[in-house]
Amino acid sequence: MSKYHPLTEKEAIQIARTIPDFFAAEGELASREIGDGNLNLVFHVSQPSSGRSLIVKQALPYAKVVGESWPLTLDRARIESEALLIQDRLAHGLVPKIYHTDNELALTIMEDLSSHVIMRQGLMEGGVYPKFADDISDFLAKTLFFTSDLGMNQQEKKLLVRSFANPELCKITEDLIFDHPYTNADTNSFDPHLQEDVDQLWSDTALHLEVAILREKFLTHAQALLHGDLHTGSIFITPESTKVIDPEFAYFGPMGFDIGAVLANLLLHFAAQEHWSADEATRQTRRQYLIQTIRDIWESFERKFRTLWNEQGVDRVANAPGYQEDYVQRLLRDTIGFTGAKMVRRIVGLAHVADIDRIPDPAVRAKAQRIVLAIGTKLIKSNRNATSIEQLIDIAEAASTL
Numbered sequence: 001m002s003k004y005h006p007l008t009e010k011e012a013i014q015i016a017r018t019i020p021d022f023f024a025a026e027g028e029l030a031s032r033e034i035g036d037g038n039l040n041l042v043f044h045v046s047q048p049s050s051g052r053s054l055i056v057k058q059a060l061p062y063a064k065v066v067g068e069s070w071p072l073t074l075d076r077a078r079i080e081s082e083a084l085l086i087q088d089r090l091a092h093g094l095v096p097k098i099y100h101t102d103n104e105l106a107l108t109i110m111e112d113l114s115s116h117v118i119m120r121q122g123l124m125e126g127g128v129y130p131k132f133a134d135d136i137s138d139f140l141a142k143t144l145f146f147t148s149d150l151g152m153n154q155q156e157k158k159l160l161v162r163s164f165a166n167p168e169l170c171k172i173t174e175d176l177i178f179d180h181p182y183t184n185a186d187t188n189s190f191d192p193h194l195q196e197d198v199d200q201l202w203s204d205t206a207l208h209l210e211v212a213i214l215r216e217k218f219l220t221h222a223q224a225l226l227h228g229d230l231h232t233g234s235i236f237i238t239p240e241s242t243k244v245i246d247p248e249f250a251y252f253g254p255m256g257f258d259i260g261a262v263l264a265n266l267l268l269h270f271a272a273q274e275h276w277s278a279d280e281a282t283r284q285t286r287r288q289y290l291i292q293t294i295r296d297i298w299e300s301f302e303r304k305f306r307t308l309w310n311e312q313g314v315d316r317v318a319n320a321p322g323y324q325e326d327y328v329q330r331l332l333r334d335t336i337g338f339t340g341a342k343m344v345r346r347i348v349g350l351a352h353v354a355d356i357d358r359i360p361d362p363a364v365r366a367k368a369q370r371i372v373l374a375i376g377t378k379l380i381k382s383n384r385n386a387t388s389i390e391q392l393i394d395i396a397e398a399a400s401t402l
């Protein structure tokens with residue numbers, strides 16, 4: 001019989017105690033369930049007398065955001081811990097330290113990052129993160145390059161693809177990002193004031209074609225090991241440090257999906273500036289900061305990815321003249337298309353973002369939502385012909401004054 005059961009706060013303490021040389025032998029431990037995400041239990045276990053603390057994260061056998069009527073595999077805890085270990089090896093220091101994993105209990109015990117803030121929250125509080133573009137482009141370039149056919153042994157990669165199949169979590173993405181927002185699906189959730197905009201989304205067949213093309217890439221293009229859900233709620237941050245968490249959606253997919261997730265979430269925050277910035281001058285500065293961060297992320301990513309290719313590539317055939325240029329162009333186009341898809345879903349689909357939903361004034365919220373839909377749909381429609389990150393930026397800046 002499986003030993004799996006959802007832990008109590010007391011049991012989280014008992015398990016945390018088993019980590020060798022972590023807590024002092026003497027001294028009480030305290031435990032609090034602090035999970036506010038869509039899927040898991042998260043216990044913060046601390047020892048006030050020693051000042052030491054850690055996180056016990058446990059998967060539930062269903063999606064917490066919906067309830068027990070939506071069963072969900074516990075294997076995602078294994079996927080998450082294995083992905084974290086790979087990411088730690090490839091992009092050391094940019095993910096939390098792992099202390100212990102237990103696949104039967106579907107749990108991972110890891111570094112407590114309470115000294116950091118969830119980036120979405122930090123941005124809403126006006127935070128500025130000068131190191132972020134460098135850190136996240138490092139994370140993206142290294143994890144994507146070294147798990148692709150360019151940077152790892154191609155036979156070993158095929159075996160790794162098998163252990164990261166992750167069909168149930170991919171299905172969530174396939175439905176919630178590439179299907180439901182474009183049809184009248186039960187899972188959708190949107191403000192009634194958006195009905196006309198949503199009707200437009202549901203009837204835009206040119207848009208549906210582009211979404212079908214992006215979805216095909218998500219379904220079939222096992223390019224590299226993705227984080228799979230790299231939004232600003234999956235990033236802990238301070239001005240000096242970036243830590244990527246929560247890779248339970250990890251699988252081998254198109255690289256642009258991860259890069260697009262980061263850019264989309266910066267643009268979701270960008271679209272909400274009428275609320276989050278106090279006055280017009282702050283708004284302008286804030287928008288410029290977000291746009292410059294996006295530009296820096298893409299440019300640094302491209303530079304680092306090309307350097308890895310030139311200096312550490314394992315594939316002789318990849319040296320064919322023109323191939324790198326073609327590959328990076330396709331990567332940019334995918335990034336732009338996935339950025340758009342990751343934006344639209346947050347307005348119309350099941351799972352929203354606080355940057356938009358916490359805007360209390362319905363008129364200001366509606367404006368932000370329409371800016372997101374305008375940027376998102378234009379980016380999706382550009383996914384096959386974009387040639388520069390400046391096209392994404394032009395689309396965002398033009399929509400910001402809607």
Ligand code: SR1
Nearest residue numbers: 038063065172176229351
């Ligand atoms: C049912 S899960 C909803 C969303 O939460 C996760 O963070 C993913 O983005 C997923 O689509």
Ligand code: MG
Nearest residue numbers: 037229234246
């Ligand atoms: Mg998550």
